[in-house]
Amino acid sequence: MTDKTLEKQQLDKFKQICDEAGIKLTHQRLEIFREILSSKDHPAAEIIHRRLQKKMPTIAIDTVYRTLATFDELGIVKKLHVMGERTLFDANLDQHHHFVCTRCKAVEDLYWPEFDSTILPKSFNGVGQIQSRHLELHGLCKNCIKETGS
Numbered sequence: 001m002t003d004k005t006l007e008k009q010q011l012d013k014f015k016q017i018c019d020e021a022g023i024k025l026t027h028q029r030l031e032i033f034r035e036i037l038s039s040k041d042h043p044a045a046e047i048i049h050r051r052l053q054k055k056m057p058t059i060a061i062d063t064v065y066r067t068l069a070t071f072d073e074l075g076i077v078k079k080l081h082v083m084g085e086r087t088l089f090d091a092n093l094d095q096h097h098h099f100v101c102t103r104c105k106a107v108e109d110l111y112w113p114e115f116d117s118t119i120l121p122k123s124f125n126g127v128g129q130i131q132s133r134h135l136e137l138h139g140l141c142k143n144c145i146k147e148t149g150s
């Protein structure tokens with residue numbers, strides 16, 4: 001499957017979700033969604049806003065915040081809190097984990113199906129019902145290793 005057809009599928013799904021939720025598909029909402037979809041770097045709201053300003057100079061940061069909150073409620077994007085601080089947005093809804101660079105704060109997707117299907121220790125039952133698994137791994141990314149020479 002090419003990237004183009006995948007993008008078309010994701011856009012169609014997005015339109016369908018908005019339709020079912022009774023949310024009007026405005027130009028701004030569509031552009032915000034497209035922007036997140038095309039960014040693989042888990043951008044923060046401020047970064048998304050800055051990128052959108054190139055196409056829509058008058059877009060307000062509040063609009064971006066509000067739209068992202070709506071998308072999050074609808075399950076269109078996932079809110080991601082890395083290193084316990086920054087709120088980032090992820091349009092990749094497939095089960096995956098994250099690697100966070102402690103130096104440049106870059107976030108990369110990691111897939112680990114074996115981990116996802118591992119039977120959890122019995123002792124975990126004590127906490128309640130586990131519904132999802134997410135690992136956050138920390139370290140130095142390839143670029144930072146090159147730059148620091150370590």
Ligand SMILES: [Zn+2]
Pocket residue numbers: 101102103104105106140141142143144145
């Ligand atoms: Zn880095």
Ligand SMILES: [Zn+2]
Pocket residue numbers: 042090092096097098108109
């Ligand atoms: Zn991700």
